[in-house]
Amino acid sequence: MTSITLWRNARIATMDPSCPWGWIERGALMTRGAQLHWVGTEGHWPKDLLVSAEHDLQGALVTPGLIDAHTHLVYAGDRAAEFEQRLQGASYEDIAKAGGGIRSTVQATRAASPEALFSAAAQRARVLMAEGVTTLEIKSGYGLSAEHEGRCLAVARQLGRELPITVVTTSLGAHALPQEFTGRADDYIDAVCQWLPEQHAHGWVDAVDAFCDTIGFTPAQTRRVFETAKALGLPVKLHAEQLSNQEGAALAAAYGALSCDHLEYLSDSGIAAMRQAGTVAMLLPGAYYFLRDTHMPPVDALRRSGVPMAVATDHNPGSSPMLSLLLMLHMACTLFRLTPEEAWRGVTLHAARALGLKDRGLLQAGLRADFAVWDAEHPREMAYRFGHNPCRFTVWGGVMRTQST
Numbered sequence: 001m002t003s004i005t006l007w008r009n010a011r012i013a014t015m016d017p018s019c020p021w022g023w024i025e026r027g028a029l030m031t032r033g034a035q036l037h038w039v040g041t042e043g044h045w046p047k048d049l050l051v052s053a054e055h056d057l058q059g060a061l062v063t064p065g066l067i068d069a070h071t072h073l074v075y076a077g078d079r080a081a082e083f084e085q086r087l088q089g090a091s092y093e094d095i096a097k098a099g100g101g102i103r104s105t106v107q108a109t110r111a112a113s114p115e116a117l118f119s120a121a122a123q124r125a126r127v128l129m130a131e132g133v134t135t136l137e138i139k140s141g142y143g144l145s146a147e148h149e150g151r152c153l154a155v156a157r158q159l160g161r162e163l164p165i166t167v168v169t170t171s172l173g174a175h176a177l178p179q180e181f182t183g184r185a186d187d188y189i190d191a192v193c194q195w196l197p198e199q200h201a202h203g204w205v206d207a208v209d210a211f212c213d214t215i216g217f218t219p220a221q222t223r224r225v226f227e228t229a230k231a232l233g234l235p236v237k238l239h240a241e242q243l244s245n246q247e248g249a250a251l252a253a254a255y256g257a258l259s260c261d262h263l264e265y266l267s268d269s270g271i272a273a274m275r276q277a278g279t280v281a282m283l284l285p286g287a288y289y290f291l292r293d294t295h296m297p298p299v300d301a302l303r304r305s306g307v308p309m310a311v312a313t314d315h316n317p318g319s320s321p322m323l324s325l326l327l328m329l330h331m332a333c334t335l336f337r338l339t340p341e342e343a344w345r346g347v348t349l350h351a352a353r354a355l356g357l358k359d360r361g362l363l364q365a366g367l368r369a370d371f372a373v374w375d376a377e378h379p380r381e382m383a384y385r386f387g388h389n390p391c392r393f394t395v396w397g398g399v400m401r402t403q404s405t
């Protein structure tokens, strides 16, 4: 029989949409194996069950485990020299057009062994986990060849097998044009579309992404990638309207995209299309901050339209070298003017939706027992402070995770 554990004496932000924060002032949870069996008021748990372990949380705060739903975690090298160049006046686009930027990370990534890629990515994942992250999306996109894209996806899958965290993988071959395809972007898209079935057959792909922008790919090229994904039955998402408006969001929404990400230049018609398709708006304040962008995503209009907003780190070496989802909570509030509750829903409920996961993102009986226990009175404190990690421990699939696991 699956054993039952009682976690009692907690303040719980379940994130259930039925009330603010899904708040339970004096709460308790029961887990049964990897699942939540019951969530409710202290003392009111079902009494007819044999409880095999009991934890008194002494008034600590419990929230759903955090979900970082947009990262580029697998890569080698860094771009600190490019950061310096930008401080001397070069723009992110100039550097990319001159063959630096993403291409320089591709060079370093191709030269690294799978072991080195795994160990660097595992180290990064552990930093995120220490702040309560229990589910992590990882994109490829720094290999840009059949061999190296496959290697990066396989490393991401390996992280999911070897660390106590759920890893969701996204194929992002259409991230940038590799050197060897210079002047032949359409041929490169042909190649990307050829790799996808094979990557899928290996079980490496949960979704397909592309970078639709002036320094990325055109809407027509993006559409070809989406057609291939659709034929394989894979969901799509898009790096859309980050540096310019290409009407990429409307294109992605037409394919029922899980999310459109960045969205600084999102238009009204893009918002309408996303709302109709039920596509999540993935806000990435780290990239906005690090590139010193001044064109804010249309948060008010998204809110008015009822488009769910998620928040993620976009961790990558070029535009967002941050490894703190708690810092993103703070930045979503200070830079994008989300309320602390919106920002929290963005890293839990709406982040789960952006990954197409219906079994997590809130604390409710029947869902996964993924939760974080905090030395805090209220989750708004984590949106307010930064540089402070009050995570006491995390439970992933019903199992308590410590720093060493």
Ligand code: NIG
Residues within 6 Å of the ligand: 101, 102, 105, 211, 239, 242, 287, 314, 316, 317, 318, 319, 320
């Ligand atoms: O999400 N926009 C494109 N891709 C990444 C940046 C990649 C890089 O600069 O290495 C992003 O911001």
Ligand code: FE
Residues within 6 Å of the ligand: 070, 071, 072, 239, 314, 316
């Ligand atoms: Fe990204």
